[in-house]
Amino acid sequence: MKRFYNILILFSIFLTTPAWAWWGGGHDILTQAAVKALPEEMPEFFRSAEKMVAHCVYDPDISKERGTPHARQAEYGEHYVDIELFGEHPIPEGREAHIKLCAELGLAPRTVGTLPYALAEWTERLAVAFAEYRKWPDNPMIQNKCFLYAGFLSHYAQDMCQPLHLTIHFDGIVQEDGSKLHRGIHEKVDSAVEILKLDPTALAKAQQVEAVGDLMPAIIKQIKAGHGLVDSVYALAEDYQDLKNPSPALVDFTNDRARESVRWTASLYLTAWKLSEDIKLPGWLDRAQ
Numbered sequence: 001m002k003r004f005y006n007i008l009i010l011f012s013i014f015l016t017t018p019a020w021a022w023w024g025g026g027h028d029i030l031t032q033a034a035v036k037a038l039p040e041e042m043p044e045f046f047r048s049a050e051k052m053v054a055h056c057v058y059d060p061d062i063s064k065e066r067g068t069p070h071a072r073q074a075e076y077g078e079h080y081v082d083i084e085l086f087g088e089h090p091i092p093e094g095r096e097a098h099i100k101l102c103a104e105l106g107l108a109p110r111t112v113g114t115l116p117y118a119l120a121e122w123t124e125r126l127a128v129a130f131a132e133y134r135k136w137p138d139n140p141m142i143q144n145k146c147f148l149y150a151g152f153l154s155h156y157a158q159d160m161c162q163p164l165h166l167t168i169h170f171d172g173i174v175q176e177d178g179s180k181l182h183r184g185i186h187e188k189v190d191s192a193v194e195i196l197k198l199d200p201t202a203l204a205k206a207q208q209v210e211a212v213g214d215l216m217p218a219i220i221k222q223i224k225a226g227h228g229l230v231d232s233v234y235a236l237a238e239d240y241q242d243l244k245n246p247s248p249a250l251v252d253f254t255n256d257r258a259r260e261s262v263r264w265t266a267s268l269y270l271t272a273w274k275l276s277e278d279i280k281l282p283g284w285l286d287r288a289q
Contacts, residue, residue, distance in 0.1 A: 027057045031057045188241070195243045204262060
C-alpha cells in the first residue's frame with residue numbers, strides 16, 4: 001500500500017496540468033449570488049456591487065496566462081491543494097508552516113498547492129480594506145480596492161468548493177500504472193455552473209450566511225468536507241459527458257456545490273467585515289488626502 005501511495009505521489013507531480021476552477025462565467029454567477037446573499041449588516045456600497053465584484057473574480061485566472069510568466073508562477077498553486085500529499089500530517093495552518101512541511105516531505109509547495117493560504121490572506125486583506133472604509137467611508141478608491149480584494153477572495157473560496165481542486169485525482173483517478181480513469185472530467189465539472197445556467201438570484205435565496213470564528217480552522221474544515229465529495233464527483237463521471245442533457249443527479253450535485261460556494265464566499269465577506277472592527281490602522285496613514 002505504501003508503494004502504491006508513493007506511485008500516486010510520483011505521478012501527481014509529473015502529470016500535473018493547469019487547474020482551472022469553475023469557468024469564468026461560473027465564478028461570475030457564484031460571486032453575484034454571494035453578494036446578493038449578504039445580510040444588511042454589510043455596508044450598502046458592497047451589497048449593491050455584485051457586478052463589480054464579479055468583474056474582479058476573473059482576475060486570478062487571467063494572471064495565469066503564459067504571457068506573464070512571473071505572475072503565472074506565483075498564481076498557479078493558489079487554486080488547489082492536494083491534501084493526500086500531506087500523508088498523515090495535518091494541513092498546516094499558515095504559508096510558512098506549509099513551506100517547511102513541503103521541504104521535509106521533499107515536495108515543492110506548488111506541487112501540493114497553496115489554496116488555503118491564498119484564501120486566508122485575501123480574506124484578511126479585505127478586512128484591512130474594510131477597516132479603511134470604516135474610517136474613510138466616502139473615499140471611492142477604498143471602495144474600489146474592496147471590490148478587487150473581494151474578487152480574489154471569491155475566486156479562491158469557490159475553487160475550494162470544487163472537490164477536484166482538493167485531490168491528486170484532479171483530472172482522473174490515478175491508476176497504479178500511471179494512467180488516469182475518467183481523464184478530462186475536471187473541465188466538465190468546472191463548466192457545469194455556467195452550462196447549466198444557474199441563476200444568481202435563486203442561488204442567493206434562503207442562504208444562512210454567518211461569519212466564521214477562527215479563520216484557518218474554518219478553511220481547513222471546508223477543505224476536508226470538499227475532499228470528502230471526490231468520490232461523489234467520480235460516481236457522476238458518465239453523467240458529466242452530456243451536460244447539455246444533464247441527469248437529475250448531476251443537476252442536484254451541481255446545485256449543491258454552487259449553493260455551498262455562495263454560502264462560503266458570502267460568509268468570508270462577512271468574516272472580513274467583522275474582523276475589520278478590531279483592526280488598528282497605522283497612525284501615519286491618511287486616506288482623506
